[in-house]
Every structure is written in C-alpha cells, then in structure tokens.
Amino acid sequence: MKMSELSRRSGVAIPTIKYYLREGLLPAGHATASNQADYDADHLRRLRLVRALISFGGLSVTASREVLRAISEPLDLYHTLGVTHYALGAPVADTGASAGTGNPDAPGEDDDCAAEAAALVDRMGWSVGEESPGRAALAAGLRALRGVGADVGTDELLPYAELAAATARVDLDHLAGIEDRIDVAERALVMTVLLEPVLATLRRMAQEHEAALRYPSESKQPPRSPAPRAGTDTADRGARTGSHRAT
Amino acid sequence: MKMSELSRRSGVAIPTIKYYLREGLLPAGHATASNQADYDADHLRRLRLVRALISFGGLSVTASREVLRAISEPLDLYHTLGVTHYALGAPVADTGASAGTGNPDAPGEDDDCAAEAAALVDRMGWSVGEESPGRAALAAGLRALRGVGADVGTDELLPYAELAAATARVDLDHLAGIEDRIDVAERALVMTVLLEPVLATLRRMAQEHEAALRYPSESKQPPRSPAPRAGTDTADRGARTGSHRAT
Numbered sequence: 001m002k003m004s005e006l007s008r009r010s011g012v013a014i015p016t017i018k019y020y021l022r023e024g025l026l027p028a029g030h031a032t033a034s035n036q037a038d039y040d041a042d043h044l045r046r047l048r049l050v051r052a053l054i055s056f057g058g059l060s061v062t063a064s065r066e067v068l069r070a071i072s073e074p075l076d077l078y079h080t081l082g083v084t085h086y087a088l089g090a091p092v093a094d095t096g097a098s099a100g101t102g103n104p105d106a107p108g109e110d111d112d113c114a115a116e117a118a119a120l121v122d123r124m125g126w127s128v129g130e131e132s133p134g135r136a137a138l139a140a141g142l143r144a145l146r147g148v149g150a151d152v153g154t155d156e157l158l159p160y161a162e163l164a165a166a167t168a169r170v171d172l173d174h175l176a177g178i179e180d181r182i183d184v185a186e187r188a189l190v191m192t193v194l195l196e197p198v199l200a201t202l203r204r205m206a207q208e209h210e211a212a213l214r215y216p217s218e219s220k221q222p223p224r225s226p227a228p229r230a231g232t233d234t235a236d237r238g239a240r241t242g243s244h245r246a247t
Numbered sequence: 248m249k250m251s252e253l254s255r256r257s258g259v260a261i262p263t264i265k266y267y268l269r270e271g272l273l274p275a276g277h278a279t280a281s282n283q284a285d286y287d288a289d290h291l292r293r294l295r296l297v298r299a300l301i302s303f304g305g306l307s308v309t310a311s312r313e314v315l316r317a318i319s320e321p322l323d324l325y326h327t328l329g330v331t332h333y334a335l336g337a338p339v340a341d342t343g344a345s346a347g348t349g350n351p352d353a354p355g356e357d358d359d360c361a362a363e364a365a366a367l368v369d370r371m372g373w374s375v376g377e378e379s380p381g382r383a384a385l386a387a388g389l390r391a392l393r394g395v396g397a398d399v400g401t402d403e404l405l406p407y408a409e410l411a412a413a414t415a416r417v418d419l420d421h422l423a424g425i426e427d428r429i430d431v432a433e434r435a436l437v438m439t440v441l442l443e444p445v446l447a448t449l450r451r452m453a454q455e456h457e458a459a460l461r462y463p464s465e466s467k468q469p470p471r472s473p474a475p476r477a478g479t480d481t482a483d484r485g486a487r488t489g490s491h492r493a494t
Contacts, residue, residue, distance in 0.1 A: 049395050056391035078458040085451050126456040134452040141445035144303035148296050150437050152445075159417045160442075161449050163410050168453035170406045172461060190397050192454070195407075196447045198388035198399075202408050203446070204332050204439065205381040206415035209373040211325040214419060 003029070006039045010047045017047065023061050025050045025068065049186065057193035063088065071185035077175060080185045082129070084192060089133055113142040119154045124161050167199070250276070253286045257294045264294065270308050272297045272315065296433065304440035310335065318432035324422060327432045329376070331439060336380055360389040366401045371408050414446070 007014045020026040026046055029037030050068070053059045059067070067087040071080060117138040121128050128134060145152045171191055178184045254261045267273040273293055276284030297315070300306045306314070314334040318327060364385040368375050375381060392399045418438055425431045 045396065052391050052395045056387075076462055078462045081454055081458045085455065121452065124453075124456075126452055127459040128452045128455050132452065132455060134448050134455070137448040138445065138452070140303070141441065141448060144299050144441050145437065145445075148299045148433075148437050148441070149292065150434065150441070152442075156421070157445070157449070160414065160446060161453070163414050163417070164446065164449035164453045165457070167407065167410050167450050168457040170410070171450075171454055172457045174403070176461075186395075187397065190392065190395050192451065194388065194391050194395070194397070195399075196450075198385065198392070198404070199407060199411065199450070200443045200447070201381050201384040201388060202404070202411035203414050203418075203443075205368065205373055205375045205379065205385070206371075206408070206411045207328055207418055207439070208332065208375050208379060208381070209371075210412070210415045210419045211328045212374040214423075215323055215325045 001039050001044075003037065003039065006044060006047065009044055010051065012047055012051055020047070020050055023065060025061065025065055049190070052190070053193055056197070059088070059193065067189060071189055077184055077188070081188050081192075082132075084185070084189050086133055088192065089137075113139040113146070116142055116153050120157050120161060123154060123158060124165065171195075248286050248291075250284065250286065253291060253294065256291055257298065259294055259298055267294070267297055270312060272308065272312055296437070299437070300440055303444070306335070306440065314436060318436055324431055324435070328435050328439075329379075331432070331436050333380060335439065336384075360386040360393070363389055363400050367404050367408055370401060370405060371412065418442075 001009070003014060003017060006012075007017055010017075012020075017026065021028060026043060029039045029043065032038045046068075050064060053064045053067070054061065067084060070083040070087040073083065114135070117135050120138070121135070142152060174191065175184055175187060178187055248256070250261055250264060253259075254264055257264075259267075264273065268275060273290060276286045276290065279285045293315075297311060300311045300314070301308065314331060317330040317334040320330065361382070364382050367385070368382070389399060421438065422431055422434060425434055
C-alpha cells in the first residue's frame with residue numbers, strides 16, 4: 001500500500017508517519033519507483049504499536065525506539081522481558097529523587113529506601129537482577145511516599161507484592177501460548193506498557209466499590225465531580241488540561 | 248518560618264514556591280510585615296505534597312489544584328475517594344481514543360469497548376457510578392490494546408479485576424485507622440497517585456522473577472541493558488530523555 005493508505009488505515013497523519021520513518025521507529029518502505037515506496041501489513045502493525053506506545057503508553061520517541069530495537073533482538077522470553085523493562089526505565093520518571101535528596105530533614109533516607117526495596121525483594125524471594133531498574137524505581141517510590149509523611153516500608157508493601165506476584169503469573173500465562181518470538185516480545189511490551197493504566201483503573205474502580213461496601217449508610221449518592229462537566233467524553237482530558245471546564 | 252527556610256526544608260526552590268502560591272496550590276503565609284510572610288508546618292507539609300503530586304505523580308498544576316481543592320471539602324471517606332478520582336481523571340491521558348476513532352478498519356469498536364468495560368463491572372458486581380471516570384478510562388485502555396491486535400476482553404480482564412479488588416481491600420485497610428478527616432483525604436490521594444507507580448514496579452519485578460522461574464535453563468545471566476549505562480541513578484531518566492546515554 002502507499003503511504004496515503006497506510007495513513008488512512010492507521011489513523012496516523014502522513015507528516016507523523018514521515019517523522020517516525022526519519023526517527024527509525026518505522027522501517028523504510030519497499031522502493032517501487034523514484035520517490036515512491038510501498039508499505040505492507042507489517043508496517044501497519046508496527047505503526048499502530050508505535051502510536052499506542054507514544055499516545056497511550058506515554059513513552060517518548062527515544063524510549064520507543066530503544067524498546068522496539070530491544071524486542072527485535074533474538075532472545076528468549078526471560079531476556080526479552082528484561083530488555084523491555086530496562087529500555088522502558090521506571091514506570092514514572094524519577095524526578096522526585098532530587099527533591100528528596102535536597103531535604104535536610106531526612107538525612108540518609110536515600111540509602112534507607114534502597115535498603116527497604118532490597119529487603120522486600122529478599123522477603124519475597126524474588127530473582128531480580130542487582131541492576132534491574134525496578135530496584136531504583138521502588139526506592140524512588142518509597143522516598144516519594146516518605147517525603148509526604150506516608151511511612152510505607154517492607155511490611156506495608158508485602159501484601160501488595162504478593163498481589164503483584166499473582167498478577168505476574170496471569171501475565172506470563174498469557175504469553176505462554178504464543179509461538180513466534182517477535183510476537184512474544186511485542187506482546188510482552190504491550191502487556192507491560194498498555195496494561196499498566198488498565199490495572200491502575202481497575203484498582204480505582206475497586207476502591208470505589210470497596211468504599212461503598214464499608215461505608216454504606218453514607219454513600220446513598222455516587223460521588224460526583226466537584227464542578228459541572230461539559231460531557232463524559234471530555235471530562236478526563238478536562239481534568240488534566242483545564243479545558244472544557246465550567247469553573 | 249520565612250520562605251527561605253521553607254525552601255531549605257522542602258528542597259523546593261523559592262521561585263517554584265512563589266509560582267505555587269500564585270497558582271493557589273499553597274495557601275498564603277501569615278503576614279508579619281510589609282513584604283514579609285511567615286510559614287508554618289502546615290505549609291511545609293502541603294508543599295511536600297504538591298511537590299510529590301507534580302514531580303513523582305506526574306500531575307499537572309491544574310489537576311493538582313483541583314484535587315487539593317477536592318480533598319479540602321467536608322466529605323466522608325467514600326465521597327472523598329470519589330472526588331479524588333474524578334479530579335485526577337484517567338490514570339493516563341486518553342489521547343489514544345482519537346487514533347482509535349480514526350481507524351476505519353474497526354468500525355464501532357468505541358461502543359464495543361465501553362460495553363466490555365460495563366460488562367466487567369457487572370461481572371464483578373462492583374458499585375461504580377455511571378459517571379465514574381474509571382469506566383471511560385477502562386474503555387480507552389481496551390481500545391488501545393485492540394488497536395495493536397491484543398484482543399483483551401472481559402474474560403481476560405476478570406483475573407486482573409479480582410486482584411485489583413484484593414489490592415483495594417489492602418488500600419482501604421490502611422485508611423481505616425486514620426481519625427482526622429483531612430488526614431484521610433490526603434492519605435487517600437497519596438495512596439492513589441504515589442502508590443500507582445510503586446505497584447507497577449512491583450508487577451515488573453514479579454514478572455522478572457516469574458520468567459526466571461518458568462525458563463530456568465535459559466536464564467543463567469540476569470538481563471542487562473542493551474547499552475552501557477552512565478550509572479544506575481541516571482539510567483531511568485536516560486531511557487526517557489535520551490540524555491546520559493552511551494549510544
């Protein structure tokens with residue numbers, strides 16, 4: 001197919017496709033004539049993956065290129081997952097760490113949090129590499145929680161870690177049936193990046209339900225937005241950007 | 248304390264504190280003389296919370312102001328959680344939806360995904376308001392997954408929803424012992440925003456462990472970064488921004 005059809009079928013604008021080609025996120029098309037190139041189903045599939053990583057997964061172009069390069073290497077599932085995690089970095093950029101370091105009220109808390117993270121991995125008996133980005137990310141998360149006075153340590157995290165272990169078993173079950181190695185790598189990436197906001201959403205909905213269960217007499221009316229909304233479709237984006245708000 | 252001490256103890260630069268004051272994220276100090284204001288422990292605590300929401304939680308200034316205003320209203324825990332969720336919006340901005348809508352290969356998938364999301368809530372027996380942002384966020388997540396060919400529906404999500412329910416019970420247990428209403432609201436906010444990346448990190452570490460368990464013969468060496476790193480501290484940020492990379 002021509003680039004115009006690739007654009008139409010993917011919903012990605014032509015200038016954006018050209019940008020992805022220049023940035024190496026999408027392999028070049030098959031040259032058919034001077035200034036003409038042909039794209040196939042693999043291009044369409046890759047383009048949709050790039051689009052999902054960037055727009056829904058919130059990855060940068062650089063991180064997307066790195067992770068796509070990583071999953072193209074010939075590795076088994078264990079190493080594919082590892083390389084994917086390394087290329088992705090922490091689930092949230094660790095910008096909170098510098099604020100923590102600059103706080104003289106809590107000297108040495110950086111080391112404490114790294115030790116708490118390591119203690120949790122030990123208590124769970126997890127095989128997690130010393131260089132795994134999860135260790136630093138977990139320490140950064142504990143630091144951010146302590147910075148606001150929420151004293152969350154190994155004991156508090158243990159039940160969450162048990163549930164994470166159960167979640168990972170469900171994840172790996174889904175990968176087990178896939179034969180093609182690139183398919184497995186791509187699915188592992190999709191599962192890690194695109195399922196994360198879905199799981200966060202499920203937790204929030206479950207919190208709403210659990211709060212309604214525990215405080216039945218107080219919850220006759222479902223919670224409502226503090227301000228009138230223009231419409232349900234724009235509500236989420238409005239909360240982030242301040243647009244479409246009646247306030 | 249003076250603003251200089253507030254800055255020193257919080258690790259937040261004075262121009263940033265002034266910006267938060269102008270934006271209404273931090274209440275004004277107590278006036279002591281012309282051009283002088285005094286700040287107390289509540290200011291310090293609020294400043295640390297704002298810092299954590301923006302730098303670690305990834306919230307915008309607008310979303311932070313909205314959520315802080317929401318938790319200052321006199322509500323019970325059920326409504327406090329609900330208002331917090333509404334003010335936060337979706338866990339990830341739903342920018343993927345427009346790409347999905349523009350895809351003519353999958354007509355009507357928007358409605359399908361909303362129906363799948365509603366079916367999951369019904370199957371779980373969850374009390375979740377019709378206007379809850381979780382419903383739209385879940386539909387957007389399913390849409391993004393389908394866009395890359397991962398056919399995740401109600402059946403696939405059910406085990407994840409069960410684990411989310413168990414996670415929410417742990418969450419609510421942590422809130423149950425707190426007496427002060429503002430403390431509960433603040434903790435609910437911290438738990439929702441700051442624990443999300445921690446839980447995502449735990450899942451990735453558990454995936455690494457589970458993959459090592461299931462593929463033992465292939466995993467003698469722990470996975471490594473595809474490129475040499477400048478150091479563990481900068482590695483995560485490097486993957487996002489492209490800085491500090493040896494490639």
